[in-house]
Amino acid sequence: MTFSDIDPPFIENMRNQAEIGREVYFFESTDSTNLCAERAFVDGAKHGSVFIANSQSLGRGRFGRSWLSTPDAGIYLSILLRPALAKEDCPKISLLPGLAAVLAINEVCGVQAKLKWPNDVLLNGKKICGVLSEFFCPDPDDSYGIIVGIGINVHHNQGHFDRAGLADVATSLDIETGVPQNRNILISAFLEEMETLLALLVTEKFEQVLKLWKSHCEMFGKDITLSQGTTTYKGKALGLDNQGNLLLETGENKTMSFSSGETTLKK
Numbered sequence: 001m002t003f004s005d006i007d008p009p010f011i012e013n014m015r016n017q018a019e020i021g022r023e024v025y026f027f028e029s030t031d032s033t034n035l036c037a038e039r040a041f042v043d044g045a046k047h048g049s050v051f052i053a054n055s056q057s058l059g060r061g062r063f064g065r066s067w068l069s070t071p072d073a074g075i076y077l078s079i080l081l082r083p084a085l086a087k088e089d090c091p092k093i094s095l096l097p098g099l100a101a102v103l104a105i106n107e108v109c110g111v112q113a114k115l116k117w118p119n120d121v122l123l124n125g126k127k128i129c130g131v132l133s134e135f136f137c138p139d140p141d142d143s144y145g146i147i148v149g150i151g152i153n154v155h156h157n158q159g160h161f162d163r164a165g166l167a168d169v170a171t172s173l174d175i176e177t178g179v180p181q182n183r184n185i186l187i188s189a190f191l192e193e194m195e196t197l198l199a200l201l202v203t204e205k206f207e208q209v210l211k212l213w214k215s216h217c218e219m220f221g222k223d224i225t226l227s228q229g230t231t232t233y234k235g236k237a238l239g240l241d242n243q244g245n246l247l248l249e250t251g252e253n254k255t256m257s258f259s260s261g262e263t264t265l266k267k
């Protein structure tokens with residue numbers, strides 16, 4: 001066993017006073033940790049249950065895209081949340097995991113990772129982490145759940161990204177820091193940040209989350225392109241509104257607000 005092999009008892013022990021991560025379900029290999037969490041949601045699993053895999057055969061991104069899930073190299077983790085929040089406030093949760101990852105990564109690895117709206121984490125201009133949040137409400141009168149999935153590239157080497165055709169877009173913490181990082185410490189720190197941020201949201205202090213989010217994002221004040229399917233918008237990213245939507249200045253005195261989309265910084 002190496003220091004970075006995923007160690008569920010260690011993580012549960014770090015989280016034994018908390019709600020998120022008190023119960024960890026570990027899979028050496030699975031289809032997708034978001035699917036594990038979805039199955040557990042249907043079976044009644046508790047708020048804060050965490051599902052972690054050492055590799056995934058069907059790692060998923062947004063819009064049906066795939067997520068490179070190299071064995072022994074990444075963090076593939078999903079959290080099942082049943083928060084005490086009105087349904088209309090649930091979309092705000094999708095801003096939490098990227099921010100929690102940035103805070104955890106910067107603290108543990110001593111780097112300056114940045115957010116790219118809506119939920120990518122970049123280090124030195126390349127993606128080290130992605131987020132897939134999914135909302136489940138099988139019956140409108142029933143309790144609902146949110147599954148927050150996160151992938152963090154930790155031990156990947158350049159060959160892994162080259163072979164996957166991701167050399168220009170992806171990087172890992174080991175590549176960027178030059179030293180092997182510890183997945184257990186990163187996971188524990190991430191879960192702690194998630195718990196703190198969720199508590200801010202539930203206690204109606206979302207403006208503090210937004211302030212932190214903006215301070216770790218470099219795209220505001222810059223020209224960007226935002227695409228939604230085949231439609232693209234160009235403009236200056238102004239900031240976030242109080243719901244976490246992106247505000248884009250698309251023309252003189254014309255500002256549009258977006259709740260989803262793909263952003264690219266103009267080079």
Ligand code: BT5
Pocket residue numbers: 031032033034035056058059060061062063065066067068069075076077078127128129130131132149150151153166169170171
């Ligand atoms: C995401 O999608 O970034 C969300 C990724 C979420 C993955 C986690 S792993 C645990 C949980 N279980 C799952 O099945 N999923 C979640 P999106 O914004 O659509 O970005 C996907 C795009 O990122 C791909 O089309 C590639 O271009 C790129 N990509 C794929 N794998 C990557 C990787 N490991 N590192 C960096 N970029 C990657």
